[in-house]
Amino acid sequence: MGRKLLLEHINVPGINTLEVYRQKGGYRAVEKALKTLTPDEVVEEVKKSGLRGRGGAGFPTGMKWSFLAKPEGVARYLVCNADESEPGTFKDRYLMTYIPHALIEGMIVSSFALGANTSYIYVRGEMMPQIRILEKAIAEAKAAGFLGKNILGSGYDLELYVQSGGGAYICGEETALLESLEGKRGNPRIKPPFPAIAGLYGCPTVVNNVESIAAVVPIINDGGDEYAKVGIGRSTGTKLISASGNLVKPGVYEIELGLPVEEFIYSDEYCGGIANGKRLKATVAGGSSVPILPANLTLKYANGEPRLMSYESLAEGGFATGTMMGSGGFIAFDEDQCIVRNTWNFSRFYHHESCGQCSPCREGTGWLEKVLHRLEFGHGKMSDIDLLVDVSKKIEGNTICPLGDAAAWPVASAIRHFRDEFEWHVKEPSKSQTSNYGLANYANPIEKKEEEVKQDNS
Amino acid sequence: MLKVEETQPVEFSSALIASFDEIVKRYPAGKQKSALLPILHLVQAEFGWTSAPAMDKVAAYLNIEPIEVYEVASFYTMYFLQPKGKYVLEVCRTGPCCLVGAEKIMDHIEQNLGVKEGEVTADGLFSWRGVECLAACGFGPVLQIGPEYTFYENLTPQSVDTLIDDLRKK
Numbered sequence: 324m325g326r327k328l329l330l331e332h333i334n335v336p337g338i339n340t341l342e343v344y345r346q347k348g349g350y351r352a353v354e355k356a357l358k359t360l361t362p363d364e365v366v367e368e369v370k371k372s373g374l375r376g377r378g379g380a381g382f383p384t385g386m387k388w389s390f391l392a393k394p395e396g397v398a399r400y401l402v403c404n405a406d407e408s409e410p411g412t413f414k415d416r417y418l419m420t421y422i423p424h425a426l427i428e429g430m431i432v433s434s435f436a437l438g439a440n441t442s443y444i445y446v447r448g449e450m451m452p453q454i455r456i457l458e459k460a461i462a463e464a465k466a467a468g469f470l471g472k473n474i475l476g477s478g479y480d481l482e483l484y485v486q487s488g489g490g491a492y493i494c495g496e497e498t499a500l501l502e503s504l505e506g507k508r509g510n511p512r513i514k515p516p517f518p519a520i521a522g523l524y525g526c527p528t529v530v531n532n533v534e535s536i537a538a539v540v541p542i543i544n545d546g547g548d549e550y551a552k553v554g555i556g557r558s559t560g561t562k563l564i565s566a567s568g569n570l571v572k573p574g575v576y577e578i579e580l581g582l583p584v585e586e587f588i589y590s591d592e593y594c595g596g597i598a599n600g601k602r603l604k605a606t607v608a609g610g611s612s613v614p615i616l617p618a619n620l621t622l623k624y625a626n627g628e629p630r631l632m633s634y635e636s637l638a639e640g641g642f643a644t645g646t647m648m649g650s651g652g653f654i655a656f657d658e659d660q661c662i663v664r665n666t667w668n669f670s671r672f673y674h675h676e677s678c679g680q681c682s683p684c685r686e687g688t689g690w691l692e693k694v695l696h697r698l699e700f701g702h703g704k705m706s707d708i709d710l711l712v713d714v715s716k717k718i719e720g721n722t723i724c725p726l727g728d729a730a731a732w733p734v735a736s737a738i739r740h741f742r743d744e745f746e747w748h749v750k751e752p753s754k755s756q757t758s759n760y761g762l763a764n765y766a767n768p769i770e771k772k773e774e775e776v777k778q779d780n781s
Numbered sequence: 782m783l784k785v786e787e788t789q790p791v792e793f794s795s796a797l798i799a800s801f802d803e804i805v806k807r808y809p810a811g812k813q814k815s816a817l818l819p820i821l822h823l824v825q826a827e828f829g830w831t832s833a834p835a836m837d838k839v840a841a842y843l844n845i846e847p848i849e850v851y852e853v854a855s856f857y858t859m860y861f862l863q864p865k866g867k868y869v870l871e872v873c874r875t876g877p878c879c880l881v882g883a884e885k886i887m888d889h890i891e892q893n894l895g896v897k898e899g900e901v902t903a904d905g906l907f908s909w910r911g912v913e914c915l916a917a918c919g920f921g922p923v924l925q926i927g928p929e930y931t932f933y934e935n936l937t938p939q940s941v942d943t944l945i946d947d948l949r950k951k
Contacts, residue, residue, distance in 0.1 A: 407916045441809075448930075449925060452930060487819050489859050490857045567880075568877055569880055654880070664879075665876055672913050
């Protein structure tokens with residue numbers, strides 16, 4: 324069993340209440356930080372922990388905190404990014420649903436570290452049930468004296484509010500989120516200035532993912548050095564992985580970074596292998612925006628060494644043979660899935676979610692969707708494949724925010740690794756409507772597991 | 782595209798206004814526009830959709846221009862700018878859910894309700910549409926129904942039929 328730092332008590336009945344959460348050691352980090360540490364010492368612990376942003380970018384959280392400007396007499400804000408919308412990612416919903424006080428506790432400690440007296444949790448609007456759960460948890464924490472004026476007699480004041488979004492993937496980008504929190508359309512801002520200098524209402528602001536903020540709790544309880552002992556290399560600590568697609572046991576798993584990918588997919592402690600006795604064809608390891616990899620490169624590097632679930636190992640080989648950790652949204656595709664169809668589906672998503680501000684993204688995502696649609700539905704030309712690569716290259720790096728890159732990478736990587744499947748759609752337009760290209764050579768090192776084939780009723 | 786249908790003027794009850802007041806308190810003085818998205822959710826929950834007269838009243842309440850409300854309501858996907866059925870079934874149509882049968886579920890809903898995506902059933906009870914990732918990929922296929930945004934996970938054609946029957950009987 325791997326160590327659990329966030330979900331250790333997830334199955335304890337009533338852990339969503341303050342009472343049970345306290346019984347399991349909850350709010351110790353608030354007491355420790357507010358009574359025995361200075362804000363700078365909290366920042367120092369987080370720096371020592373090596374914690375990297377869990378929303379997708381993987382930027383060191385402590386370093387992000389240390390960039391926060393602290394001009395006299397100007398309010399500072401901490402905003403939690405709970406706009407979880409990256410396809411394949413559902414860990415934050417899980418954490419907020421089942422153990423909301425972990426986020427509230429993390430928000431209090433983090434707000435204290437940053438000197439914020441008002442903090443917001445921006446939750447995507449579709450998560451109304453989670454918004455209500457968090458509001459209840461905040462009310463409990465306030466009644467117990469962990470929020471409000473002069474918390475635990477420390478002289479520190481904090482008000483914490485939940486803000487609902489309106490349904491827009493782009494608001495997961497931190498400056499779009501801030502625009503949205505100001506009651507505007509979610510158009511990302513031009514940077515610089517970064518939010519650390521001019522964020523919410525023009526004030527210095529830190530935006531952190533739900534999981535990053537929750538991870539501050541064990542970091543303060545046990546110390547940054549202890550946290551840094553978990554994991555591997557610069558990938559310290561544990562990570563919540565959202566596992567979806569054709570797996571025996573999809574769901575949210577907390578892993579120690581450094582777990583072999585093969586163990587994550589096939590061991591019964593985690594995903595339990597591929598559903599219905601089928602074989603793995605491909606994975607998207609970190610949410611829909613990261614490059615898709617065929618099964619053989621998912622499990623092993625190009626040189627045959629095993630790939631691990633860590634920021635560095637998933638990226639090993641660059642975009643030629645590697646991918647990225649991203650948000651930890653791990654999507655598994657079985658042998659019957661069509662890569663062209665999935666790429667079209669993802670492109671439709673990015674086209675739908677582009678805010679329309681930058682021409683390369685606004686127009687390019689539409690072109691990608693259109694060209695992929697005709698390839699998938701039997702009207703494609705061989706030249707379309709290179710056209711897709713060309714369009715994706717012209718979006719990448721040419722937009723204000725990373726949504727453009729996120730739209731380009733899945734297309735470019737699908738063609739890089741599955742070009743023959745795209746060509747097959749052109750050569751066999753009618754056959755590709757009724758059958759699949761199958762596993763082909765994408766998973767040759769993997770033996771089919773001998774299991775009883777379950778009937779799919781859906 | 783903002784297409785606003787003709788509607789009667791709307792009145793906001795004092796209870797609704799009081800709930801707006803509660804939200805505005807969360808922000809610093811002069812930043813009441815921050816309340817716009819949460820307030821639009823309350824308006825939609827009350828009236829079933831976000832009509833132009835309702836948006837105008839929200840603008841007046843927040844002391845902002847009506848266009849500032851329209852541009853927001855038309856940007857975000859959750860605000861309905863036309864009347865919908867009482868129950869709007871929103872099915873996730875993004876990759877991971879499609880790997881486990883979301884497209885079949887949408888076909889099945891269309892068949893069961895007898896209306897195309899975005900249309901309203903003759904009895905005014907139901908609409909349905911595909912929406913992008915709902916962050917529940919491990920439990921797909923999934924759908925949600927506002928205004929509470931209750932989640933229905935691991936859908937099968939049978940469970941969808943049962944759900945629709947239960948809603949009809951409500």
